[in-house]
Amino acid sequence: MDVGQLQRRFLDYTASLFREGFLDDQFNQLQQLQDESNPDFVVEIVSLFFQDSEKLLNNLTRALDQQSVDYKRVDAHVHQLKGSSSSIGAYRVKNVCIAFRSYCEEQNIQGCLRCLHQVKHEYSLVKNKLETLLRLEQQILAAGGSIPLMV
Amino acid sequence: MGLATEAQFHVLAVDDSIIDRKLIERLLKTSSYQVDSGSKALEFLGLQEEDERNPNLPSVSPNHHQEMEVNLIITDYCMPGMTGYDLLKKIKESSSLKDIPVVIMSSENVPSRISRCLEEGAEEFFLKPVQLSDVNRLRPHLLKDHLMFPVFRGHPPSHYSVSWSSSVNMKPSQTPPDEMPGTSSSGGSYS
Numbered sequence: 001m002d003v004g005q006l007q008r009r010f011l012d013y014t015a016s017l018f019r020e021g022f023l024d025d026q027f028n029q030l031q032q033l034q035d036e037s038n039p040d041f042v043v044e045i046v047s048l049f050f051q052d053s054e055k056l057l058n059n060l061t062r063a064l065d066q067q068s069v070d071y072k073r074v075d076a077h078v079h080q081l082k083g084s085s086s087s088i089g090a091y092r093v094k095n096v097c098i099a100f101r102s103y104c105e106e107q108n109i110q111g112c113l114r115c116l117h118q119v120k121h122e123y124s125l126v127k128n129k130l131e132t133l134l135r136l137e138q139q140i141l142a143a144g145g146s147i148p149l150m151v
Numbered sequence: 152m153g154l155a156t157e158a159q160f161h162v163l164a165v166d167d168s169i170i171d172r173k174l175i176e177r178l179l180k181t182s183s184y185q186v187d188s189g190s191k192a193l194e195f196l197g198l199q200e201e202d203e204r205n206p207n208l209p210s211v212s213p214n215h216h217q218e219m220e221v222n223l224i225i226t227d228y229c230m231p232g233m234t235g236y237d238l239l240k241k242i243k244e245s246s247s248l249k250d251i252p253v254v255i256m257s258s259e260n261v262p263s264r265i266s267r268c269l270e271e272g273a274e275e276f277f278l279k280p281v282q283l284s285d286v287n288r289l290r291p292h293l294l295k296d297h298l299m300f301p302v303f304r305g306h307p308p309s310h311y312s313v314s315w316s317s318s319v320n321m322k323p324s325q326t327p328p329d330e331m332p333g334t335s336s337s338g339g340s341y342s
Contacts, residue, residue: 026280033177033283045173052169079229083258084170087280 003145010136011148017133018150022126027089028150042137046130049088053123056081060116064109074112075104081119092122165192165226165238166256171279175225175256178286189226189233193241196221196248221251223274223289228257228264236268243272254289256281 001009017023034041056077063074082097096119103111137147162183164175172185186192224242228235235255242248252274257264265276277285 029280029282030174038177041177045170045177048170048173076231080168083168083279086258087168087170087174089280 001139001143003140003143006136006140006143007145007148010133010140011150013133013136014150017129021091022129023089024091025089026087030089031147031149034147043134046088046134049084049090050127052084053081053093053127056084057116057120057123060119064112064116069107069109069112071104071107071112075101078104078115090123090126093119093126096122160222161220162223162225163192163195163221165189165224165230165235167227167230171227171256171281175281178281178283179225184221189230189235189238189241192224192226192238193233196242196245198241198245198248223252223254225254225256225277227279228255228268229259236264236271239268239271239273 014023030042030045060074060077060081063070063077078097078100082094082101085091085093085097096115100112100115100119103115140147160181162179162181164172164179164183164185165188166172166175166185167187169187172187176183176185184195186195224238226235226238235257239253239255242251242253249272253272254275254277255268255273256277256279258279260278268276275285275289
C-alpha cells in the first residue's frame with residue numbers, strides 16, 4: 001500500500017471513530033500537539049492513559065467487591081477515570097463515568113456494577129481502536145509519509 | 152512588541168493525574184517541574200515543616216526555591232489531601248511566594264469555585280481539558296512580568312482589565328495603586 005492509500009485509510013478510520021463517538025475533538029488537539037520536536041507525544045500520552053485506566057479499573061473492581069462499599073473511594077476513582085478519558089478524548093468512556101458518578105452519589109450498588117461493566121467494555125473498545133489507529137500512523141511514518149490532520 | 156528571544160521560565164505543575172501532567176508539560180513547552188500533590192508542591196517551594204518532610208524527596212533548604220526560580224504554578228483543583236485552592240491560599244499567605252502567579256485547572260465548571268479561586272488571587276482558571284489557546288492567553292502576561300520588569304515583583308491583579316498595549320507602556324518605577332475603581336467581575340481577562 002502506498003503512502004497516499006495509507007493516509008486515506010487513516011483518515012477514514014479516524015472519521016469513523018469520531019462518527020461513532022469513540023473519540024472527540026480533544027483527540028484532535030492531541031494530534032496537533034505532535035510535531036518534529038515531539039514526534040511521540042500521542043503514543044506516549046495514550047500509553048499513559050492505558051496504564052492509568054487499567055490501574056483504575058482494577059481499583060474499581062476491588063472497591064465494589066467489598067462487603068461494605070466505600071462510595072467516596074469509588075467516586076474518587078471514577079472521577080480520575082473521567083478526567084483522564086476527557087483529556088485523551090475518549091468520549092464514550094467519559095460518558096459512562098458521568099453516569100457512574102451519579103450512581104456513586106446515590107450509593108446504588110447495582111447501578112455502579114452496571115457502570116463498571118459498561119466502562120470496562122467501552123475502555124476495551126477504545127483501547128483496541130486507538131491501538132489500530134496508532135499502528136496505522138506508524139505505517140504511514142515508516143512509508144515516509146506524514147500524519148494527516150483532521151481539520 | 153517583538154521580543155527577539157524568549158527567556159526560559161520555569162513552571163511548577165501540580166496534578167495527581169499523570170495524563171494531565173503530560174499534557175500540561177507539552178502545552179507549556181518550557182521547563183517544568185512536576186509533582187503529584189499539594190503537599191509535595193509546598194515542600195518543593197520550601198514551605199513544608201521539617202518534620203512533615205517526605206523522606207523520599209531530596210531534601211530542600213527553606214531558601215532552595217529561590218535558586219530554582221519558579222515563575223508560575225499551575226495546579227489542579229481536585230486533588231486528594233490538599234486541594235488546589237488550599238495550595239493557592241498557602242502560597243498567597245507566604246511573603247516569599249505570594250507574587251508567583253498561580254493558575255488553577257478544573258474539570259468541573261462551578262462558577263462559585265472559579266470566583267473563589269480568582270478572589271484568592273489565582274491568575275487564571277482553566278477548564279480541563281486544557282488547550283493550547285488557554286496557555287497562549289497566559290504567556291504574554293508572564294513574559295511581560297519576567298522580561299520587561301525584572302525588578303517589578305507586583306503586577307495588576309487579574310480582575311483589572313489591562314490591555315496589552317497599555318501594560319507595555321507602564322514604566323518600572325510606576326507602582327500600581329492598591330485600590331482601583333471599577334473592578335470588573337470577569338477575572339483573568341487581558342483585553
